[in-house]
Amino acid sequence: METLILRRFINLPPQIEWMKRIALFFYIFFTVYGFSQVGINTITPSEASVLEVKSSSNNIDFGGFMPPKVSQAERDAIPVSASDDGLMIYLIEGTTRCLQIYDAVEAQWENAYCMPVNAAPIASAVTVTGCLVVGEDLTFSYSYSDAEGDLEGASTFQWYRAVDASGTGAVAISGATNTTYTVSALDTGVFIAVEVTPMALTGTVMGAPVVSSYEGAVAGTGTCGPVLLGIQDFEVVPATPTLTLVELTAGTYQTGTGSFPNSNKYVSPVRGYGVTNSNCDIDLGPVDASSYTSATVFVRLASFAGTSGNGADTGDYADIYISTDGGTTYSYEMEVTGSGNAKWDFNATGNAILTYDGDNIATSFASPNGTTGITTLEINGLPNSSNLVIGIVLNNDSSNETWVIDDVEVYGN
Numbered sequence: 001m002e003t004l005i006l007r008r009f010i011n012l013p014p015q016i017e018w019m020k021r022i023a024l025f026f027y028i029f030f031t032v033y034g035f036s037q038v039g040i041n042t043i044t045p046s047e048a049s050v051l052e053v054k055s056s057s058n059n060i061d062f063g064g065f066m067p068p069k070v071s072q073a074e075r076d077a078i079p080v081s082a083s084d085d086g087l088m089i090y091l092i093e094g095t096t097r098c099l100q101i102y103d104a105v106e107a108q109w110e111n112a113y114c115m116p117v118n119a120a121p122i123a124s125a126v127t128v129t130g131c132l133v134v135g136e137d138l139t140f141s142y143s144y145s146d147a148e149g150d151l152e153g154a155s156t157f158q159w160y161r162a163v164d165a166s167g168t169g170a171v172a173i174s175g176a177t178n179t180t181y182t183v184s185a186l187d188t189g190v191f192i193a194v195e196v197t198p199m200a201l202t203g204t205v206m207g208a209p210v211v212s213s214y215e216g217a218v219a220g221t222g223t224c225g226p227v228l229l230g231i232q233d234f235e236v237v238p239a240t241p242t243l244t245l246v247e248l249t250a251g252t253y254q255t256g257t258g259s260f261p262n263s264n265k266y267v268s269p270v271r272g273y274g275v276t277n278s279n280c281d282i283d284l285g286p287v288d289a290s291s292y293t294s295a296t297v298f299v300r301l302a303s304f305a306g307t308s309g310n311g312a313d314t315g316d317y318a319d320i321y322i323s324t325d326g327g328t329t330y331s332y333e334m335e336v337t338g339s340g341n342a343k344w345d346f347n348a349t350g351n352a353i354l355t356y357d358g359d360n361i362a363t364s365f366a367s368p369n370g371t372t373g374i375t376t377l378e379i380n381g382l383p384n385s386s387n388l389v390i391g392i393v394l395n396n397d398s399s400n401e402t403w404v405i406d407d408v409e410v411y412g413n
Contacts, residue, residue, distance in 0.1 A: 066090075067099065075100070075109065088112075119147035121198040121207040123155070128194055128215045131224030138181045140194045140212060150200035158195045165191055165214045183218055191216030226296065226411035229287050233407050234266075234273045243284045243390075243408055246327065248273075251280035251394065254404045258304035260311070263345040267300050267406040274304075274404035275394045284408055285389035286326050292412030295382035297322075297390050300407045301375055302346050303338060303367070306400035312338020314366065318403055321391035322356060324383050330391050333357075335364040336374050344373020346406065351376040356383070380413075 039045030041054035056062045070078075072093040080087060085104035091097070097115040102108075122145045130138035138159075144152045159176035163169045170193070173181070183192070191214035198207035230243030234253060254265040254272040266272035273282065289295040299320065303312040316338045321330040336352055344350070350372045352365040356379050367374040382388060388410065394403040 080104070118150075118203040120204040121146040121150065121152065121200040123196040123198040123207060123210045126194065126196050126210050126212040128192060128212050131222075132183065132192065132216055132218045133222045133224055134183050134185050134188060134218065134220050136183050136224055138183060138192060138194075139179060140196075142196050142210070144198055146200050146203070148203050150203040153199040153201040153205065155199045156197045158197075160193045160195060160211070160214075161187055161190045162193065162214050163190060165216065167191075167193065167211070167214050170214075185220070187218040188220040189217050192218060226413050227292070229289060229295065229410045229412050230285070231407065231409045232284050233268070234271045235269060236271070243287065243410060245282070245284060246286075246389065247281060247283035249281045250278050251275040251282070254402070258302075258345070258402070260305040260308055260343050261345045263347065265302070265304060265402075265404050267346050272302075272404045272406035274402050275396065276402045277396060277399045279393065279395040282392040282394075282405075283327060283389055284392075285323075285387070285410075287388040287390075287410045288386045289382065289384045289388055289410070289412050290386040292384050294380070294384055294413045295388060296378065296380040296411045296413060297382060298407070298409045298411075299377040299390075299392065299405055300346055301336060301377055302348070302404045302406075303343050303373065304345070304402040304404060305341070305343050306402075309341065310398055310400035311341030311343040311369065312367065312396065312401060312403070313341060314339060316396040316401060316403070317393075318377075318395075318405070319362065319393040320377060320379060321393070322358070322379065322382060323389040323391065324358075324385040324387065326387035327389040327391075330389075331356075331358045331360045332362045333379055334377060335362040336377060337364060337366050339366045339368065342367050342369040342373060344370060344375060346375055347371070348373035348375040350374040351378065353378040353380070355379070355381040358383075382410075384412075 037045040041057040045052035087102040099112045100109045126142040193214040195211045197209040232243040254274045305311045320334040
């Protein structure tokens, strides 16, 4: 069907102005009802379409099609019926942005397409570390993550103080917005925490703030880190604070150098203690750890031989026992054995570490030969008893095999 174009009536005499208006009315009326296509930005809509929308009318200025934007409440207020199958809207509700079409068969709105939601960054595992004593520096650690992989931007921090570990009465500490915080006298007796607000460089920039657990209470004075409660270095004049030798049987003080390996039979200065072809029992203590949360014991151990064909085997052992009642009863906690004539000195790098459980069932460690031999023995998490005693038993079965220990130390944590 041929497209009609409206034209202006010009140069008509005033007396026939009314004729112009009547003609214009009928022209528009029959034009509207005489065409089945509607064009926007075009006067030649496709005959296959009821409505054709061009992006531009002049190929200079361009635009797109915008469906009606509604909230969920506004959408639900639309009086849809069975005849509205295919009705389209654009839903915006919170972070939801979806192009939706009404399904009259199911009598519900269906998502045609939803814009992806960019997740906010997340801070997790926020943990305060450091010594809670006035004048000491606290720091913290945390993990940053973002579902879309957006890199971390300028995350922000705020330190808080509260009256207890639950965060009661928490207040932000003025000016405390750095990655470290120096404990002040105002913090004495209170609990400290830090808040991390994660920030991303791109996408959704700000995440939810996360507060660490409250640590405390802050001490006005004190010593930070593990505190040496006692040491036994087996010297003529023992180091202090001295871990007292309660029992010392069968073994001998060791000096000089061994044959295999050919190195010092002590840590420092000139003596260790050991046993050859025998069994010896060494008890040290008691130690008062009641002022601490827990205690840790360290023992240095070496295995020497008289010939290259000897050394510690699986039947040779060094055992550690722990007593929390001054030596009345003991719990068998650790056993270190040799393996295949193993020999190592105090420069070896191996270690045996465990946490005290008091079950009187030892955890056994077999030491390799050479530089990776087990030379540092550690038992942590000892009870904060006022009567800790450390028992050590050394056993070997050859005149060419020697266990040596040195620098038995107990620390309060």
